[in-house]
Amino acid sequence: MRTYAMVIDTRTCIGCGDCVVACKNENKVPAGLNRDWVVEATRGEYPKLQTEFRSERCNHCGHATCVTNCPTGASHYWRDTNIVLVAAEKCTGCKACIAACPYDARLLMHPDGYVDKCTFCHHRVEKGQDPACVSGCPTRCMYFGQIDDRDSEVSRLLRERRYKTLMPETGNRPHVYYLL
Amino acid sequence: MIEEVLVTARYNAKVDPVLGIWTWEIAFYLFMGGMAAGIMLFSAWAVLTRRRETLTFAHDRFALWAPVALSLGMTTLFLDLEYKIHVFRFYTSFEPSSPMSWGAWVLVLIYPLMIVQILSTLRDGYPAMARLLERIPLGGRLLDLCQTRRGMIALSVIPLAVGLGIYTGVLLSAFSARPFWNSAALGPLFLISGLSTAAVIPILAGVQRQERHFFEVADMTLISVELLLIGLLLVSLATGAAQQREALSLVIGGEYTVPFWLWFVLPGLLVPIVFELIALWGGRAFALTAAVLVVYGGFMLRLVMVEIGQVSSWNEYAIQFDPELLQRLVQ
Numbered sequence: 001m002r003t004y005a006m007v008i009d010t011r012t013c014i015g016c017g018d019c020v021v022a023c024k025n026e027n028k029v030p031a032g033l034n035r036d037w038v039v040e041a042t043r044g045e046y047p048k049l050q051t052e053f054r055s056e057r058c059n060h061c062g063h064a065t066c067v068t069n070c071p072t073g074a075s076h077y078w079r080d081t082n083i084v085l086v087a088a089e090k091c092t093g094c095k096a097c098i099a100a101c102p103y104d105a106r107l108l109m110h111p112d113g114y115v116d117k118c119t120f121c122h123h124r125v126e127k128g129q130d131p132a133c134v135s136g137c138p139t140r141c142m143y144f145g146q147i148d149d150r151d152s153e154v155s156r157l158l159r160e161r162r163y164k165t166l167m168p169e170t171g172n173r174p175h176v177y178y179l180l
Numbered sequence: 181m182i183e184e185v186l187v188t189a190r191y192n193a194k195v196d197p198v199l200g201i202w203t204w205e206i207a208f209y210l211f212m213g214g215m216a217a218g219i220m221l222f223s224a225w226a227v228l229t230r231r232r233e234t235l236t237f238a239h240d241r242f243a244l245w246a247p248v249a250l251s252l253g254m255t256t257l258f259l260d261l262e263y264k265i266h267v268f269r270f271y272t273s274f275e276p277s278s279p280m281s282w283g284a285w286v287l288v289l290i291y292p293l294m295i296v297q298i299l300s301t302l303r304d305g306y307p308a309m310a311r312l313l314e315r316i317p318l319g320g321r322l323l324d325l326c327q328t329r330r331g332m333i334a335l336s337v338i339p340l341a342v343g344l345g346i347y348t349g350v351l352l353s354a355f356s357a358r359p360f361w362n363s364a365a366l367g368p369l370f371l372i373s374g375l376s377t378a379a380v381i382p383i384l385a386g387v388q389r390q391e392r393h394f395f396e397v398a399d400m401t402l403i404s405v406e407l408l409l410i411g412l413l414l415v416s417l418a419t420g421a422a423q424q425r426e427a428l429s430l431v432i433g434g435e436y437t438v439p440f441w442l443w444f445v446l447p448g449l450l451v452p453i454v455f456e457l458i459a460l461w462g463g464r465a466f467a468l469t470a471a472v473l474v475v476y477g478g479f480m481l482r483l484v485m486v487e488i489g490q491v492s493s494w495n496e497y498a499i500q501f502d503p504e505l506l507q508r509l510v511q
Contacts, residue, residue: 017188037190039497042183053187065357071280072269090269093262095194095201096280102357102494104199107192113262167494169421170356 002081003062004120005147006134007154007163008055009179012141015040015053022136023057026121033107035118036133054178055133055142057118058105059166060084062173066097066106074115082175083122088114102170120144147175185498197499199358199490205260207482210348212253214374214478215381216294217345219246222378223297224334224341232304235394237387240305245381247294254287279354283347290340293333299326300333345371348482352489359420360427360492361485365413370482372409376402377478380471396456396467399474403453410445427492436488444484448477 015038023029023036036057043050064084067075074090075097077083086097091114098106098115109116121131125144129135134142145152154177157163162180194201219242226238261267271288275281302323303310313319326333349370352361379399383392417428431440455470 015187020188033192034188034190037186038188040185040187042185065355068277069280069354071275071278071284072266073273073275074269090266090272091263092266092269093264094260094280095262096278096355098195098201099199099355099490100357104195104493104495107195108201108262110193113264114266115262170494 001077003147003175004060004081004083004125005145005154005158005175005177006057006060006120006131007143007157007177007179009141009143009157009161010052010054011179012139013038013053013055014139016138018136018138019055019133019142022132023118026124026132027119029116030110033109033116035107035116052178054166056103056105056166057133057176058084058101058120059103059172059174059176060118060120062175063171065100065102065170065172069096069100071096078119078122083120083125084117085119085122086115086117088112088116091115102167102172103174183498184496190499199493202260202486202490204483205256207479207486209253209257209260210351210370210482210486211377211479212249212256213348214345214370214482215377216246216250216253216374217341217348217371218375218378219243219249219381220294220297220337220341221345221375223301224337227301227330227334235391237382237385237391238395240301242382243294243297243301244306246297247291250287250290250294279347279351283351286340286343286347290344293337293340296326296333297337299323300330301327303327342371345374348374352485355489357494358489358492359423359494360417360430361489362424363413363416365409365416366485369406369409369413372402372406373478373481376406377475380474383467383471384475392467393460396459396470399470400453400456403449403456403474407449407453410449423492423494427488430488430492436484436491439484440488444477444480447473448480452477 017038020034020036020038024034027035029035036055039054039056041052041054060082061084062082064075067077067084071094072090072092074087076085076087078085093108093113093115095108095115098108106115106117124131130144134144143154143157145154147154147158149155157179158177163177164180165174165177168174190196222238223243223246226235226242232239258264258267270281270284274285299322302313310323313323346367349367353363353366356362376399379395379402382395414428417424430436452470452473455466455473459467459470
């Protein structure tokens, strides 16, 4: 199984939201719906406050509870990778996968009603390109690649820098990493 | 202090600001599924214990209501699907890790079993319908076959009906992403509640005094067990991880305290058990009122559980984006 990861440097992310715009343009996400979003997290007590920006999306989990809970096999892993996709032609819109995602990263596509989500732009990945959000980032704070390739930039960054994933305690093994 | 604010627009329908994917349709389906399981179990039990003289309704006539209840539930389940034309997809694959897939296939097994359970007592319970069936070729032989295998049919109903009743709870408890649901107590709780709501139907149907008395006592016992299981559910949340303790706070002082205790537990469990106790010494009005409240309580259990489970989450974003502001700009 090939494992793709997205690595986002919270020190250089400025929360501009270009990743969100790039995704909407690339994937023709309808108005009012979003596959990715930016969170501004502030920690501490005044005056000792620390703020980080996080570009968030589906974590393309190694143990994706949305896939295990899907009753029709519509939610699946793409070509022996950790990239989680939804086959619209198999989706009934039962919404079990939405309930099963601890990151609330899935959405209902209107007006059809099938479930949609970030795909890591697999249509670009298969051409050897980065996802649209990564390509469109003006501060170059986002990286994409195979985590099981020791020579990839994402592997190097995760070796050299401190990082975190979101809610690893869910046991879902998320693959979006945030450099600290 | 940790404050996490969504700074770009995200207001995905039924996901933001809090999850609201399932409403009354799913609650009603779970309620009716539980009731159908309860009806099947009481009917099977009456047959297995040969209580035709004392539990005539349960023995001969009750089973007919199970497919009616389940079909009503299935209708609202269908209404809930967002991509309705793909409903057949439930039956083009079997996903062993998905409780919903198990449920879909259990329903395929349970409908034929419901039919043969009805046929096994049709001549005694509904003779006019039996006569109609006998006019169809092989109808009479089918009735004979089911009638002579009555015990075996009742025996095979037990595991599948228990499975159906428990499934209505497991469907929710399997979602580890929703801390309020993620408890093993939910399956037994929904099964017992299903039995309890089924137990009051004969009372509402106006059965003989002896049978009514049996179901009143049975229902009091079931409500007691239900209260115990609710207590266990709350204890398991109170002794759980941080997310589960936060989920518990929704019903202990939080925004769902009033719906949970005053709209469900008090009128749906505590009042009916007291009324049923009073009804033991006479007072038909108490028995009937209790029965209506039990049905109400059964539905409210599912409704509040479905709602609270969705509100309980691992995420806690404050959402800066207000879609109403965008609407004002458009105007």
